[in-house]
Amino acid sequence: MHKDVSSDSEGPTGDAVSLDADAIPTSLSEYLNRELGEEVRVRRLSAGIRI
Known part of the structure; x- marks a missing residue:
């Protein structure tokens, strides 16, 4: 039972983590x-103005 529960918990968690890993870096x-x-852009503009 323990192995089945752990495998079941790892499955959805792995999928969720993979989906989050794909979604989070994209949004970030x-x-x-x-x-x-x-x-x-601001730095380039300020640098251009300074130069």
């Missing part, structure tokens, strides 16, 4: 791309 990458993209 999109968020970071937006935030970092804006920062890079």
Whole structure:
């Protein structure tokens, strides 16, 4: 019973983790791309103005 329960718990958990792992980096990458993209643009503009 223990092995069956552990295997059953590992199955859904593994699937959920894989789905989260695929979804989270995507949302984080999109968020970071937006935030970092804006920062890079501001830095380039400020650097261009300073130079």
